Amino acid sequence: MSTRLDEAEVARLVPGLTLALPRLPQRGRVGEVRASSAGSAMELHDFRMYQPGDDLRQVDWNAVARTGDLVLRVRQDEVSPRAEVVLDGSRSMALSPRKAAAAREVALLTVEVGGRQGLSPTLLWGGPRSERVQGLACRAALRGAEFEAQDDLASALGRLPPLRPCGVRVVVSDFLFETDLEALCARLSRGASALFLVQVLDVEDLEPTGGEGARLVDSESGVALEELLTDSVLAAYARRFAEHQRALRSAAVRARGTLLTVSTADGLRAQVAGPLRALFVAGGGA
Amino acid sequence: MSFGLPWGLLALGALVPLVAAYFLRRRQKPVVVSALFLWRTPRPRAEGGPRWERFTREASLLLEVLAVLAAALYLADVRLGETARRRHLVLVVDGSLSMSARSPDGKTVLERVRMEAAKRVEDERATHVTVLASGASPHVVAGPEADASRALGALESFESRGPDHDVVPTLLWAQELAGPGKRVHFFTDAPPTEDTVVPPAVRWTALGRSQGNVALVSAQRRDEGGRATVTLRVARFGAGASEVEARVRAAPGPGAREGTERVERVALPEEGAATVRLTFREAGDVEVSLPDDALPEDGRVRLPPSPVMPVAVGLTEGLSPASRQALERFLAVSPDVARGTPVAGAPVLSVGPARAEARVTLGAEAPLRTFVGPFFTEKGSTLMDDVQLAGVRWTAGANPPGRPLVTAGEAVLVSEEEGGRLHLNVDLARSNLQRTTAWPVLLGNVVREARRLREGFPRHQLNLGEALPVVTEAGARYALSGPMGKKPVFGAGALSLPPPTSPGHYVLERDGTEVDAVEVLALDARESDLRGRGSADVPAKEAGEDVAGNGGQERARWPLVLLLAALLADFYVTRKV
Incomplete structure (x- = not known):
């Protein structure tokens, strides 16, 4: 395992991988979103009853004549897929050099694989100076990326450029911060055709070392807490960590997203073959 | 508050490493974590206000400081209020003249006694001290039950210049003052003789030293017709020079212009005394002095005129x-x-x-x-x-x-x-x-x-230890003033007052008017003989409560309870962390 961005390993993995694009059509929400993109490319997907606000052009008048009800054609848009990578730039991502490297590697691998698929990958960097880069600039941006933001991802979203709809959205973070996870996941999934929450965790996040007293300092706020890292204290941490993970996973599912948790104990190849298998599909020729 | 064992307060020194350890613990190695909120234990009851748990470390420190303090108080044998330690010590100091004898290093026996008494008071951890001076008429130097420092201060100003006497009555008195089962500390300059009946509770401490001495054993002056006759008896006790120079200085009398000064060489026999008789014309006070030796006081006398009244x-x-x-x-x-x-x-x-x-x-x-x-x-x-x-x-x-x-x-x-x-x-x-x-x-x-039966003193020069004869007339109020102050004289006619406890000039006053005066000379052959002096420490025959040391009064237990409570509370506080 390298403690810095291992571009060679990424380059070796990219040819054999593709991003798992969403197989389900994008569904409009009843009464909220006007159907769009009418034309020859539209493919009939379903029928449903008319609701106020629906586009009257999509009313199937034949069905109306047959049944006397306002039946609406629901069509699937044929979209041009994009890949959008949101990388958490908070300090907790640099808890260890390995954690920082793993986050960069996942982001770079996503960008590289997406670019290879023609998804016009975009990198949103949630650092102190938020920025959006595209294409080849993503690699350079990831090389120089420093995790120095003193706030968490939920706060960083406020200063990031608006997320673009109709794309595969991959959010790389440790998701170890106190926030309304339901709201966060809902916001991240809004407009995305697919949402992957890649949670990068350090070994110390998963199994902190105990046995002595420590002055625990929050990586972002700097708030300190003195603890004797006894077995009971570690057990309490593990219990609260599990509860947090459960809440995060539940929030991801509710937002139609997928939570993928990787450990820095594993190398990138092992991560791709393991937890990231849902994001990276083997078979680069596809 | 008082302390039976002040050295126990040294345990307070443990506060230094304790506080140091506290601050060292506060500055232990920082560990950066990704999510501090996962380490915090939710405290639902603390949501309403300030979380005192934030001060857990401080509370632990305070409890540990309290435990150390309680331990120190227990070790120091603290006493509060009514239970404050009260330890009474009775000291008896020999009031005889030989206590003023000096050793070659220049220290008098009395100075040694003062130091030993202070040490004894400290060793016995006495809070209240009674000091008695033995003598033909024993008296209280400090007390009864005076504060220890005041008693030692009074002993510092005490002068031992009394005549030879029996100390047993004073020791019995001291034993009564001390109470049953308590020891009495007697300081003198000679070990007890075989025929001395020492009370069983008395610890006899002798700090004297056997040495030779040359002294005046008597001095008399008689004035007749303007001529003063001074008769001196000089004795040598122990080894020393066989000849001594006696310096005699006569101040001018009322009819004389100048005084007289003579130096008489006196040959001292092995045993007995040499007698010297000198005459002076129209002499005032006659002062006789011998060279300073172990006991300078018995080598100096002052003889005022003593005319024979027809x-x-x-x-x-x-x-x-x-x-x-x-x-x-x-x-x-x-x-x-x-x-x-x-x-x-x-x-x-x-x-x-x-x-x-x-x-x-x-x-x-x-x-x-x-x-x-x-x-x-x-x-x-x-x-x-x-x-x-x-x-x-x-x-x-x-x-x-x-x-x-x-x-x-x-x-x-x-x-x-x-x-x-x-x-x-x-x-x-x-x-x-x-x-x-x-x-x-x-x-x-x-x-x-x-x-x-003439009013006044029949004799105008007395040696130490001699009863003081005086003649008073009925119907008048008399008082005797001397170095020890003024005392009333009761009775009429020829009286014999107790021997004065101190040499010096004594005046008989009738209704405030001086009637007559007498000179009590610091001469006592038995006190001048320093050959039998020595040092000894004879313990008391009966072991009093003093021997039991700390057992005399049980230690207070409340510091131990406080210590236990502080430790339990500290355990409880640190357990929650």
Whole structure:
């Protein structure tokens, strides 16, 4: 395992991988979103009853004549897929050099694989100076990326450029911060055709070392807490960590997203073959 | 609050590493974590206000400090309020002159006693001390039950200059003051002799030293007719020079222009004393000093003038010619008798016929009878000292009043009344008493008695330890002032006061007016003999409560309870962390 961005390993993995694009059509929400993109490319997907606000052009008048009800054609848009990578730039991502490297590697691998698929990958960097880069600039941006933001991802979203709809959205973070996870996941999934929450965790996040007293300092706020890292204290941490993970996973599912948790104990190849298998599909020729 | 063992407070030193460890713990290695909120234990009850748990470390420190404090208080044997430690110690210091003897290093025995007493008070952890000074009249130097520091301060200003005495009565008194089962600490300069009955509770500590000494054992001055005769007796105790120089300095008297100073070389015998007699003309105070030695105090005396006061004799009218002739013949040859002009302050002796208001009556009233014996004399009367009546033909008349001193059958020949009036029931025209030796002896006794009953001090120089004779008159208020202060003198007539406890100048005052003075010299041959002195520490025969050490009073247990409570609370506080 390298403690810095291992571009060679990424380059070796990219040819054999593709991003798992969403197989389900994008569904409009009843009464909220006007159907769009009418034309020859539209493919009939379903029928449903008319609701106020629906586009009257999509009313199937034949069905109306047959049944006397306002039946609406629901069509699937044929979209041009994009890949959008949101990388958490908070300090907790640099808890260890390995954690920082793993986050960069996942982001770079996503960008590289997406670019290879023609998804016009975009990198949103949630650092102190938020920025959006595209294409080849993503690699350079990831090389120089420093995790120095003193706030968490939920706060960083406020200063990031608006997320673009109709794309595969991959959010790389440790998701170890106190926030309304339901709201966060809902916001991240809004407009995305697919949402992957890649949670990068350090070994110390998963199994902190105990046995002595420590002055625990929050990586972002700097708030300190003195603890004797006894077995009971570690057990309490593990219990609260599990509860947090459960809440995060539940929030991801509710937002139609997928939570993928990787450990820095594993190398990138092992991560791709393991937890990231849902994001990276083997078979680069596809 | 008091402490039985102040050294226990050293345990407070544990606070230093404790506080240091606390701050070291506060500065332990920081560990950066991704999510601090996962480490915090939710405290639902703390949501309403400040979380005192934030001060858990401080509370732990305070509890540990409290535990150390409680432990220190227990080790220091703390006492509070009514239970405060009260430990009484009775010290007895020998008040005799030999305690002022100096060793070659210049320290007196009394100075050693002061240091040893202070050490003893500290060792015994006494809070209250009573200090007694032994002597013929023992007295309290400090106390009873004075504060320890005050008692030691009083001992610092105490001077031991009394005569030789028996210390046992003082030790018994001290034992009573100490109470049953308590020890008494006696400090002196000589070990107890075999025949000394030391009370069982007394610890006898001798801090003296055997050494030689040359001292004046007596000094007398007699002034007659402007000439002062000083008689000195110088003795050597132990090894030392066989000759000593006595420096005698006489201040000028009222009629002299300048004083006199002499240096007399005195040869000292192996045993006994050498006598030196010096005379001075018109001398004031005479000061005698010997070279300083182990006990300088007994080598210095000051002798003020001590003139012999004559007795003024007056013969009243009515005396028979034979009586007058016999009296005048005696007075003509009797020393220290003045006739005619009365001398100021001198006693007056008036002689008159029978039934006269005179101090002495001489004569007989009819019917007369003559006796040739046997005569019965009251031997207990000083008036009859050495009066031999053998061969005397005594013609007496009616019996005079008063207590008979000489009788012949039923006849009272000499009697004395209560007030001192003397009746000589004799007709000298028909007797031969005036022609026998009994006559001048009897009259000499009468004059001597008149002089003895003169108001004031019969002697003007006294040695330490000698009773102080004084004569007072009835109806007046007398006081004796001296180095130890002023004391009233009770009684009338010839009195014998207890020996003065300190040498110096003593004045007899009547109704505030000085009557007479006496010089008590710091001379006591038994105190000057330092050969039997030495050092010893004889423990008490009975082990008192003092031996039990700390067992005399049980330690307070509340610091232990406080210690336990603090430790439990600290355990509880740190357990929650």
